[in-house]
Amino acid sequence: MANSNASPIQTHLQRFLETRQPPKTFCPSEVARALSNEELQTEGAKEWREVMPTVREVVWEMRDRGEVEVLQKGEVLAADTTLDQVKGPIRVRKAV
Template identity: 65%
Template sequence: MTVHISTPISTHLQTLLSKRAPPKTLCPSEVARALSSAELQAEGVGEWRELMPRIRDLVWQMRDEGEVEILQRGEVLAADVGVESVIGPIRVRRKV
């Protein structure tokens, strides 16, 4: 597993992923909604929705490092699918 700079976002993401055994998935919004008001403020945002682009970027980084799989409509996204080309909800799961 690659070591990421510890931020409230990455900490909550790792915690939620560790509680879901594959093939169980999570929605990235669960990570954003898990942050406290103080953590949101420390991230420089007023509400959790503002963090979604950062969370998606982190998830894609983790996917590129072989840690997670990203799914859309129940299908794992191919390795060449970039964050900028995916519109709509995604799910994330630990890679087995």
């Protein structure tokens, strides 16, 4: 159930996590693409690509709280991997 104070990004992330059970993963861009034009405007964006840095930041916050795992090339990233160290596509799944 979505938190009424949650941002549209958080709401969509939660929905993806609830519908994709491990080991299924999703790409953060799927979350960005799911945002409506109105939701993009609330994030100060005109298109989904503009919110990708924010989506990745929210994913990292969730990872730091132990809610999700972040994978790259099929491998779960080490807990001490920072967002700045990650180049290229990532996948997300609910923590197991």
